[in-house]
Amino acid sequence: MKAKIVVLLIAVFLPRFCLAADDVESLFNKALEHLVKNGYAGDTSTAERYLEAVLEHEPNHLEAIWLRLLLKLPSRNSRLIERPASLSAIGTEFKRLAKLAKEAKKTAFLHYITARHAEAYDAYDRALSEIDKALVLEPTSARYLFTKGRLLVDYGSAIKQDREIENGISLVRKAKELAKKYPNRFARDADYDFEIAHAISTLHKGRWDEVVEYYRRFIEQSESSLVYAFAWNNMSIAYRHLGECDKAKEAAEKAIKVTKFGAAEWNRRIAEFCIEMQKMGLAQKKEGS
Numbered sequence: 001m002k003a004k005i006v007v008l009l010i011a012v013f014l015p016r017f018c019l020a021a022d023d024v025e026s027l028f029n030k031a032l033e034h035l036v037k038n039g040y041a042g043d044t045s046t047a048e049r050y051l052e053a054v055l056e057h058e059p060n061h062l063e064a065i066w067l068r069l070l071l072k073l074p075s076r077n078s079r080l081i082e083r084p085a086s087l088s089a090i091g092t093e094f095k096r097l098a099k100l101a102k103e104a105k106k107t108a109f110l111h112y113i114t115a116r117h118a119e120a121y122d123a124y125d126r127a128l129s130e131i132d133k134a135l136v137l138e139p140t141s142a143r144y145l146f147t148k149g150r151l152l153v154d155y156g157s158a159i160k161q162d163r164e165i166e167n168g169i170s171l172v173r174k175a176k177e178l179a180k181k182y183p184n185r186f187a188r189d190a191d192y193d194f195e196i197a198h199a200i201s202t203l204h205k206g207r208w209d210e211v212v213e214y215y216r217r218f219i220e221q222s223e224s225s226l227v228y229a230f231a232w233n234n235m236s237i238a239y240r241h242l243g244e245c246d247k248a249k250e251a252a253e254k255a256i257k258v259t260k261f262g263a264a265e266w267n268r269r270i271a272e273f274c275i276e277m278q279k280m281g282l283a284q285k286k287e288g289s
Contacts, residue, residue: 027054028064035067036188039227044071062106065097066113073120076154080122087120108137112144115151124155142179143186146195149175153199162203169199190221194231201238211238229258236267245274 031050038044048071054064072090074083094117101110115130131148138144149171156164175184176192197214200207215235222228232255239248249271255264 024054024057024061027057028061031064031067032185035071036186036191037223038225039191039194040070041230042226047071060100062097062101062104062109065093065100066109069093069097069113070116073116076119083120108134108141108144111137112147115147119151119154122158124151124158127151128155140178140182142175142182142184145171145178146175146184146187146192149199150195153195153202157202160204165199165203169196172196172199188221190218193217193221194227197231197234197238201234206238206241208238208241211235212242224258226259229255229261229264231255232258233261233264233267236264236271240267240271240274243278245271245278249275 027050031047031054034047034050035044048068051064051068054061055068058064069090072086074086094113097113098110101107101113111130111134115127115134118124118127118130128148128151131144131151134144135141135148149168152164152168152171154168156162156166156168172192172195176189178184179187179189179192193214197211197218200214201211212235215231215238218231219228219235222231232251236248236251236255239245239251249268252264252268252271255261256268
């Protein structure tokens with residue numbers, strides 16, 4: 001029993017003991033590695049400890065402050081009415097970061113974080129204006145171009161305009177290509193595929209074969225994580241739209257195997273119902289399935 005307690009204590013506190021010997025950039029890279037690998041979701045405690053260590057050494061480290069704030073921003077899937085408390089909680093820290101970025105003359109970065117902050121309020125006009133200013137200053141930034149693509153997708157979805165969503169998809173594809181020449185260390189190649197899959201699924205006539213293909217690309221390049229589970233869950237929905245109910249059930253079960261969450265359990269039940277309907281001849285199967 002004592003041995004187990006010792007092992008647990010080492011697992012919890014070892015990162016802090018080892019961090020003191022590392023330089024600030026190494027600490028930041030470790031935090032970023034954890035976040036990017038897991039899609040900035042799920043258990044981010046290890047990354048947060050690294051970020052805290054960075055800020056202990058360098059309190060005004062812009063990117064470390066931003067990443068810590070980013071983890072506190074509401075999810076893009078949350079309703080606007082649910083966001084005021086969390087946005088209010090980070091208001092002072094965001095103003096401090098904006099002031100530091102301005103003083104450091106990191107103008108493109110300032111426009112970028114302002115765009116992301118405006119996005120959290122669904123203030124798309126301001127967000128798009130700010131990210132455009134960032135891109136004028138740093139046109140080779142795949143990070144900023146990817147952000148603009150995501151913003152256009154969400155904006156198009158909000159106003160129910162497929163044209164804006166398609167424009168967003170185009171920019172995400174361009175950002176993915178741009179990252180090959182000018183690497184974006186804040187995202188993996190697979191993340192562009194996830195975003196494209198999500199974007200296509202929001203179109204009025206979702207191209208579900210493409211949705212499946214892009215989520216599959218993401219899964220093939222990813223390890224088990226919360227976002228990995230989301231990809232399987234979203235693929236379940238796409239398969240159901242295609243009339244491939246068996247595959248929809250299988251995909252939902254793979255999501256649940258990673259982590260149990262309501263959406264995946266719901267989609268598994270819907271897939272099971274879909275299978276029963278097909279057996280009764282009340283729902284059409286995809287040709288060849």
